[in-house]
Amino acid sequence: xxxxxxxxxxxxxxxxxxxxxxxxxxxxxxxxxxxxxxxxxxxxxxxxxxxxxxxxxxxxxxxxxxxxxxxxxxxxxxxxxxxxxxxxxxxxxxxxxxxxxxxxxxxxxxxxxxxxxxxxxxxxxxxxxxxxxxxxxxxxxxxxxxxxxxxxxxxxxxxxxxxxxxxxxxxxxxxxxxxxxxxxxxxxxxxxxxxxxxxxxxxxxxxxxxxxxxxxxxxxxxxxxxxxxxxxxxxxxxxxxxxxxxxxxxxxxxxxxxxxxxxxxxxxxxxxxxxxxxxxxxxxxxxxxxxxxxxxxxxxxxxxxxxxxxxxxxxxxxxxxxxxxxxxxxx
Amino acid sequence: xxxxxxxxxxxxxxxxxxxxxxxxxxxxxxxxxxxxxxxxxxxxxxxxxxxxxxxxxxxxxxxxxxxxxxxxxxxxxxxxxxxxxxxxxxxxxxxxxxxxxxxxxxxxxxxxxxxxxxxxxxxxxxxxxxxxxxxxxxxxxxxxxxxxxxxxxxxxxxxxxxxxxxxxxxxxxxxxxxxxxxxxxxxxxxxxxxxxxxxxxxxxxxxxxxxxxxxxxxxxxxxxxxxxxxxxxxxxxxxxxxxxxxxxxxxxxxxxxxxxxxxxxxxxxxxxxxxxxxxxxxxxxxxxxxxxxxxxxxxxxxxxxxxxxxxxxxxxxxxxxxxxxxx
Numbered sequence: 103x104x105x106x107x108x109x110x111x112x113x114x115x116x117x118x119x120x121x122x123x124x125x126x127x128x129x130x131x132x133x134x135x136x137x138x139x140x141x142x143x144x145x146x147x148x149x150x151x152x153x154x155x156x157x158x159x160x161x162x163x164x165x166x167x168x169x170x171x172x173x174x175x176x177x178x179x180x181x182x183x184x185x186x187x188x189x190x191x192x193x194x195x196x197x198x199x200x201x202x203x204x205x206x207x208x209x210x211x212x213x214x215x216x217x218x219x220x221x222x223x224x225x226x227x228x229x230x231x232x233x234x235x236x237x238x239x240x241x242x243x244x245x246x247x248x249x250x251x252x253x254x255x256x257x258x259x260x261x262x263x264x265x266x267x268x269x270x271x272x273x274x275x276x277x278x279x280x281x282x283x284x285x286x287x288x289x290x291x292x293x294x295x296x297x298x299x300x301x302x303x304x305x306x307x308x309x310x311x312x313x314x315x316x317x318x319x320x321x322x323x324x325x326x327x328x329x330x331x332x333x334x335x336x337x338x339x340x341x342x343x344x345x346x347x348x349x350x351x352x353x354x355x356x357x358x359x360x361x362x363x364x365x366x367x368x369x370x371x372x373x374x375x376x377x378x379x380x381x382x383x384x385x386x387x388x389x390x391x392x393x394x395x396x397x398x399x400x401x402x403x404x405x406x407x408x409x410x411x412x413x414x415x416x417x418x419x420x421x422x423x424x425x426x427x428x429x430x431x432x433x
Numbered sequence: 434x435x436x437x438x439x440x441x442x443x444x445x446x447x448x449x450x451x452x453x454x455x456x457x458x459x460x461x462x463x464x465x466x467x468x469x470x471x472x473x474x475x476x477x478x479x480x481x482x483x484x485x486x487x488x489x490x491x492x493x494x495x496x497x498x499x500x501x502x503x504x505x506x507x508x509x510x511x512x513x514x515x516x517x518x519x520x521x522x523x524x525x526x527x528x529x530x531x532x533x534x535x536x537x538x539x540x541x542x543x544x545x546x547x548x549x550x551x552x553x554x555x556x557x558x559x560x561x562x563x564x565x566x567x568x569x570x571x572x573x574x575x576x577x578x579x580x581x582x583x584x585x586x587x588x589x590x591x592x593x594x595x596x597x598x599x600x601x602x603x604x605x606x607x608x609x610x611x612x613x614x615x616x617x618x619x620x621x622x623x624x625x626x627x628x629x630x631x632x633x634x635x636x637x638x639x640x641x642x643x644x645x646x647x648x649x650x651x652x653x654x655x656x657x658x659x660x661x662x663x664x665x666x667x668x669x670x671x672x673x674x675x676x677x678x679x680x681x682x683x684x685x686x687x688x689x690x691x692x693x694x695x696x697x698x699x700x701x702x703x704x705x706x707x708x709x710x711x712x713x714x715x716x717x718x719x720x721x722x723x724x725x726x727x728x729x730x731x732x733x734x735x736x737x738x739x740x741x742x743x744x745x746x747x748x749x750x751x752x753x754x755x756x757x758x759x760x
Contacts, residue, residue: 170509201542202541202542202544203540203541203542204542204543205542206539207540207541207542211540211541213540213544213545214544215544215545220508220509220545221537221545223532224532225532225533228501228528228529231497231500231502231504231505231529232501232504232505232508232533233505234498234501234502235501235503235504235506235507235511235513236505236506236508236509237505238502238506239505239509239510239511240509242459242506242511249505261497262497262498262501262528265495265497265498265501266498268498269492269493269495269498269502272493273490425543426539426542427538427578428538428578428580428602428676429538429546429600429601429602
């Protein structure tokens with residue numbers, strides 16, 4: 103596909119960092135699938151982000167822990183790229199007391215303010231208005247933080263999208279609306295649910311830049327994120343990025359994922375962005391085969407450690423039902 | 434005589450004092466800055482001139498975005514007040530209140546919380562019909578994580594609003610529009626009325642009347658009328674609907690053995706149903722009569738004055754309910 107932006111080649115160190123994040127997400131996904139199949143950790147629900155790894159991996163090259171991220175139920179790739187610790191993430195998925203949210207939020211509500219993971223919502227579009235509020239606080243304090251709201255193509259059809267982009271543009275909020283267009287909203291194909299061919303075109307309604315890029319192309323995604331982050335930090339206002347991608351594993355585990363036309367999914371799988379970046383790193387001389395294998399082994403160890411941490415962690419005490427309802431407990 | 438102020442002045446003063454005390458307090462809402470008139474009924478008048486249009490920020494007509502922005506800002510240390518012009522307009526921002534503001538503390542395991550206040554006005558009596566004057570406080574009291582507050586005097590409005598703004602949970606603050614310009618004793622500046630605490634407004638021995646907000650007027654008039662018949666009614670002003678002050682209610686009903694709950698909201702599935710159930714659960718064997726409920730008739734708020742008057746709870750209906758407990 104053609105990118106709307108002028109793609110700048112990221113330095114090798116950035117490409118390597120993007121690969122590390124993307125590989126961590128991919129390996130984590132494989133491990134989550136394995137854990138769910140074996141059933142031993144008691145993970146009850148999982149929305150796989152396979153195929154969409156490069157988007158947050160490239161975005162987060164421009165963010166620090168101080169920047170805010172809000173995401174959605176299919177958001178574990180965003181959370182990992184933003185730096186959520188895997189131990190606490192796994193423990194949350196396994197419903198353990200040591201999880202990010204003490205096992206009380208679960209996969210759809212993972213939160214970790216220390217890494218800037220502020221809100222994960224299960225309500226399509228629900229996090230966009232909140233992103234504005236985080237950005238408003240930054241604007242009032244002039245703290246130069248940037249807020250990124252990740253959502254899918256489906257969310258661009260809900261009212262909250264319109265209200266949020268309108269307000270963000272009016273007030274020049276330091277926020278980036280990052281639409282990860284995986285071409286399907288639950289089980290409805292993009293073109294059947296969205297009246298425009300390009301979500302990015304909707305930005306024109308809000309007088310903000312709208313940029314469509316191949317989200318699976320590390321350089322294009324890295325460049326689009328770089329521009330949007332710079333614009334937000336400079337106080338120039340929001341950007342809508344439409345990052346084109348593909349959802350490899352269906353909506354939920356066990357989804358037969360039969361909504362694609364003949365050859366569509368096969369073609370997407372063939373362009374799997376994570377091994378593609380690996381090949382590119384070696385071909386361009388940014389990393390050796392040995393160095394990448396070593397990196398991948400470390401990631402495997404990190405994930406096994408997280409799995410064991412979750413496995414060995416206690417379940418939450420039932421008394422937790424009355425804790426964190428209101429300040430100081432429950433009624 | 435104590436100086437008098439109306440609700441509009443008291444609420445305006447509470448926000449003014451809160452903003453002066455804490456730079457993290459900000460207000461978002463439609464038409465609230467002075468350039469847009471200082472609020473549709475002038476409740477925020479002067480505040481943007483005092484504190485700047487950045488902190489007292491007029492918004493488009495965009496309730497979901499207003500409440501969402503307040504949620505987000507509250508997550509990172511602000512104490513936003515979201516003004517939702519009318520209570521019925523909360524319906525278009527429900528996702529932000531119910532799924533996010535109320536639940537983020539619990540769902541994050543206490544890592545985040547939402548110290549936000551939503552101010553909203555409502556109340557029948559002015560002929561606005563079915564979409565501008567509903568009392569839907571019970572919907573929000575039904576969601577764990579929310580606090581719901583409804584003052585019945587200007588001084589209460591000041592003291593309760595100061596507490597809501599400083600509270601670490603999302604608070605819904607319900608203002609009664611038809612009585613906005615009714616005078617009452619001026620609050621002492623800086624006073625806070627604790628949330629979750631009811632007030633015994635007039636002591637009595639024969640029956641307990643529990644009410645809040647506008648129907649404190651009908652209930653107070655009923656207490657007077659009943660006293661002329663020799664019936665001694667104790668009147669409790671709930672002030673906070675969620676979490677409500679069960680202790681004060683039970684203490685009173687233990688003494689009087691009879692209770693009537695009065696509110697402007699329609700009766701079915703309402704606040705009165707919950708309070709009645711709690712009294713019955715705790716004091717069933719001591720009660721001399723079933724707990725009575727008085728609320729608006731179960732229909733949309735009607736336009737015609739004769740219908741609107743018949744829809745709303747009147748002093749007479751409160752008196753009749755009390756008589757049912759005595760018969």
